[in-house]
Amino acid sequence: MSYLSPRFVVRSDSPEREVGEYARAYGWPKVLDIPEDPESGDVRSVEWEITGGARLRFFRDGATGGSCFFVEAQYSELCLSMTRHAVAGIAVYTRAELLNAFDIAAHGSEERSRALLLAALGAPPAHDADVHRRIREALGDSNVGVRSAAVHAMSYSPASEYIPVLRDAATSDPDSKVREEATELLDVFAQVGIGEM
Secondary structure (H helix, E strand, C coil): CCEECCCEEECCCCHHHHHHHHHHHCCCCEEEEECCECCCCECCEEEEECHHHCEEEEEECCCCCCEEEEEEECCHHHHHHHHHHHHHHCCECCHHHHHHHHHHCCCCCHHHHHHHHHHHHCCCCCCCHHHHHHHHHHHCCCCHHHHHHHHHHCCCCCCHHHHHHHHHHHHHCCCHHHHHHHHHHHHHHHHCCCCCC
16 A cells, blocks of 8 residues: 655746756656657656655646646655655645635636646545535536536546536536536546445
8 A cells, every 4th residue: 555645736937847856856766757648648757766665756737737746655654754845845836825726717717727727636635625616616607618627627536525516517517518528527437436425
């Protein structure tokens, strides 16, 4: 069993360079380097082996263009301490900043869509009530792009709590694209064993 930290969205114009410089400063070897390949669906991913066999994992999100990192370790204490170390050494957006960016974005705007996706990307791996509330709000937006982003945002941290809103979007959204996306995500949830509580 391994432990995962939350994902942290990097605050930088050169996020990969910043995370790489942090890893190099401690002499941690790069153990994985996957280039972005839209045709195969690969996102830009880099991993470093850090203290105690833990891994620092960096990736660039294809939907937002945002970059984030997280720590994976075999022991919870190691994961927690290395996560604190990384967050102290790499500039990241705070949770409050990510949530507030959605709250202040104009309804129906592309900024609102991107802010929701970044908030979901930077959310904890388990269901998060603050992100869920914003997803529900976005599903009521008049702009189809914002509603589509709300469906996509649920894929970052799949949870049974999303099933009722996904079902509603799959049957009631005024746009066929959003209905189709919600139906597809419901199918994915079912395939990986995520059902209603």
